[in-house]
Amino acid sequence: MQNSKLKIIETNKLNLFYGAFHALIDVNLQVKPRMITGLIGPSGCGKSTLLRVFNRMNDLIDGVKISGSVKFENKEILSDAIDLITLRKRIGMVFQRPNPFPLTIFENVAYGLRIHGEGSRLVLDEAVQKSLTAVLLWDELKDKLSLSALELSLEQQQRLCIARLLAVTPDLLLMDEPCSSLDPLATMRIEELMNELKKEYTIIIVTHNMQQAARVSQECGFMLLGELVEFGDTKQIFTAPRDKRTDDYITGRYG
Amino acid sequence: MKRPFEFIIEKLVLISGLASIIFVVLIFVFLLKEGLSLFGQENLWGFLFGQNWYPISDPPQFGILPLILGSFLVTLGAIIIAVPLGLASAIYVAEVAPSGIRDVLKTGIELLAAIPSIVLGFIGIVTLAPFLKNVFHLSSGLTALAGSIMLAFMAMPTIVSIIEDSIVSVPKSYKEGSLALGATRWQTIYRVILPAASSGILAAIMLGIGRVVGETMAVLMITGNAAVMPTSFLQPVRTLTATVAAEMGEAVAGSGHYYALFAIGIVLFVISFAINLLADWFLHRGKKKRKKR
């Protein structure tokens, strides 16, 4: 892969320790733009940890040590010189449990713009409409923008959280089990949304659900005990895995 | 068949539980009986809004408006000082301080709560009052402002610890969501955490007010004790509580003065009750909001 345009994220010998616990071991990963990359693996293997490296959310945890290199669009992001605010503006994150703020629907979507200094009502109005339209909530909610976001259904809340990210026009969306608190129908609709979004955004999704990874992702990585065991084309991973451990996992011989 | 030992324990617990209710009822009945007797010789309007408190002149005048305003002024001042300070320290303790400093601060705040009010009162007399006297060129530093400052110290521990609790119990996911969008720590505190903790903050303010309104000894010592209509913070005032404390000893049982002091007790009771009710309502509302998630 000589052409650096073909990867938006590249990690090299990435290691992460929680105190003495070695949570990521020599992870080498390349994520290509404008597609969905899945990360699967049993509970506790380090999927969330890896995802949180990309927007430096692990900085919030005491005692985390990281070594190696992580490049976002060819810029090293583990360096102290990186501006976290800009980085997190460009790399948005969707959490496992929808976490809209206890503010109105409008203010939730406008939040990102406001904190980055946008005050013009016109700009905000337009961004809110555009973002909610992108997550297919606009028609449902356009008359309820001043309602508290906590009144929405879980699926709507998760869509709102995605809209909240889109408003600041990120390049990369990190999704940590975005459907795990949703029912199957809502899950399906969020997956459709992801398929729509990948035309303009790069998405990395962590999921417990192998069918989901198989359905939505184009490339996929399997993690086990902190290692990225195998990474490649999703079809290949699910039909002809190269590593015995991947095979065991996707055929259900692991927990 | 229950064992006799358990039977006895059970009844003892029941009696203790009932005792507190019985005491409250008895106190309330006594307070009402004595306090309401005043209204044979004074009407309610004259009592609450009369501007003269001359309980032992002839004829006596039982207007408590100067006392109500005295309490109000001292409380207002204390809250104006204590709430911003308390809010700031709670934010610092809950969100900013590294854990070592946090523990020291929390201990300090608890110690502040442990200082007897009389000690604060005489420290106020010997340090604060002369200081205020010099700064504002007054004839005496014993003023409403002195009372407000001392009471602010007393209310701080309550205010800080309740606000801190409510900040800490804001779901962590809000904070993560905000930081992950690129917000700074201050933006996150100001735009997400404080609004989410607002019920707790209001409750803390209410309970702080309750603490201040009910305080007696320190205000008795430090506010200058003049039962006149207050017009400024730099003037001696007298609060409802200080009046009762100062005059109960000399009031002749069964006299109008005596009943008037009990009637002040009723007024204080109503104020405290209302404040506690409000605080409770805010706390409850906060819990309900959170449960919805």
Ligand SMILES: Nc1ncnc2c1ncn2[C@@H]1O[C@H](COP(=O)(O)OP(=O)(O)OP(=O)(O)O)[C@@H](O)[C@H]1O
């Ligand atoms: N803050 C922390 N301090 C110490 N250890 C942690 C911390 N967070 C996670 N770990 C450990 O690191 C390992 C990886 O955790 P991580 O949350 O990344 O796993 P995961 O693959 O996302 O699991 P799940 O599928 O259950 O979400 C686990 O063994 C976990 O116990």
Ligand SMILES: [Mg+2]
């Ligand atoms: Mg996880």
